[in-house]
Amino acid sequence: MVIGAGLIGTSIALAMRERGAEVQLADRDAAALAMAVELGAGTALPDGDGPADPGAGPADLAVLAVPPAAVAVTLADAQKRGLAEVYTDVASVKALPLRQARDLGCDLGAYVPSHPMAGRERSGPAAARADLFLGRSWALCPPAEAAPEAVEAVAALARACGAEPITVDAEEHDRAVALVSHAPHVVSAAVAARLTGVDDTTLGLAGQGLRDVTRIAAGDPRLWIGILTGNAAPVADVLEAVATDLAVAASLLRDGSEEAATHVADLLLRGNAGRSRIPGKHGGAPSAYATVQVVIPDRPGELAMIFQAAGVAGVNIEDVSIEHSPGRPLGVLEISVKPEAAQKLAEELRSRGWSVPGLA
Ligand SMILES: NC(=O)C1=CN([C@@H]2O[C@H](COP(=O)(O)OP(=O)(O)OC[C@H]3O[C@@H](n4cnc5c(N)ncnc54)[C@H](O)[C@@H]3O)[C@@H](O)[C@H]2O)C=CC1
Numbered sequence: 001m002v003i004g005a006g007l008i009g010t011s012i013a014l015a016m017r018e019r020g021a022e023v024q025l026a027d028r029d030a031a032a033l034a035m036a037v038e039l040g041a042g043t044a045l046p047d048g049d050g051p052a053d054p055g056a057g058p059a060d061l062a063v064l065a066v067p068p069a070a071v072a073v074t075l076a077d078a079q080k081r082g083l084a085e086v087y088t089d090v091a092s093v094k095a096l097p098l099r100q101a102r103d104l105g106c107d108l109g110a111y112v113p114s115h116p117m118a119g120r121e122r123s124g125p126a127a128a129r130a131d132l133f134l135g136r137s138w139a140l141c142p143p144a145e146a147a148p149e150a151v152e153a154v155a156a157l158a159r160a161c162g163a164e165p166i167t168v169d170a171e172e173h174d175r176a177v178a179l180v181s182h183a184p185h186v187v188s189a190a191v192a193a194r195l196t197g198v199d200d201t202t203l204g205l206a207g208q209g210l211r212d213v214t215r216i217a218a219g220d221p222r223l224w225i226g227i228l229t230g231n232a233a234p235v236a237d238v239l240e241a242v243a244t245d246l247a248v249a250a251s252l253l254r255d256g257s258e259e260a261a262t263h264v265a266d267l268l269l270r271g272n273a274g275r276s277r278i279p280g281k282h283g284g285a286p287s288a289y290a291t292v293q294v295v296i297p298d299r300p301g302e303l304a305m306i307f308q309a310a311g312v313a314g315v316n317i318e319d320v321s322i323e324h325s326p327g328r329p330l331g332v333l334e335i336s337v338k339p340e341a342a343q344k345l346a347e348e349l350r351s352r353g354w355s356v357p358g359l360a
């Protein structure tokens, strides 16, 4: 059962449907529920105060995919109705819902708070994808009271969605996501907020860097204010540390001396070092891929032909991005491949007429 048929709830439902599970869906927003049902995520849970289907008994597992502040009341209500054997939620903060669930007298033996570390900057069931959780981590924060079978049921859900369950204490989880997810969201929003009201000439100079730094700033402010206020102190700690670095950098740049520049360079070097610690694809060690840059005309079928050529050359594409050339019918496709495969791919593409300027 999935309560809250938005981006995350519907994505979990779709993933479980692919594994052959029966899914019942609920949402207080009738339009969201209808869309999730239409997408094949499951059937609508009948209205009412009692169990979902008195004949069939409670669901094996209920996933509460509602905003953080709504988790505990939704859990209390679902447990009162006896909707499921085991409950989890997927909120981006973990200590708050657990504390509130305890205060409301919920059955903590059957509740394992969790958090899939995957998402999108769009909300609602229309943005849902069955493959959203593939290769991602999924944090489990069982309270001391949680029954081992309940923990195993939620770990099995994570695995069935293609994710890797990781057990972590709720407070530790919240400090970690403040650093790796919540504070970055605010920093991204602060950079993007500078762009309101600027003229088109300025925006026309924007490159991929600005798009990368501001991608997550497109997220739903109503959801994010709930996440940030629900994890306020750990997020504030990180923001203060970032703000200090920024203030020091600004004052060094105003200073203008050569010595000041070396201190700014120290921050950039620390940035390189931090960035290189982010795990690579499938959560493995960060890998250094080579990038093959191909100039592509803006024509139908172009990307498909390039990908096919890579397949013919036996080269696995690890990642791709496109650098658009504003005002010109061209773009630069950046293909990340294993370093030993770069030359082979470049030769294959050149032999088929594409321009690959970078590699000899
Ligand atoms: N958006 C993201 O990238 C990620 C979000 N999360 C967490 O997942 C949860 C859901 O987020 P999204 O799916 O992104 O939001 P969403 O806005 O797409 O979906 C939330 C759904 O919950 C429904 N809802 C709200 N209160 C309800 C209630 N009391 N009873 C029943 N339905 C209710 C809303 O109508 C909406 O359809 C949040 O707790 C969020 O922190 C976790 C990982 C990633």
Ligand SMILES: O=C(O)C(=O)Cc1ccc(O)cc1
Binding pocket: 091, 092, 116, 117, 118, 119, 120, 121, 181, 216
């Ligand atoms: O968009 C991205 O890259 C994300 O990392 C999304 C995300 C948002 C909120 C979460 O609690 C977890 C993941």
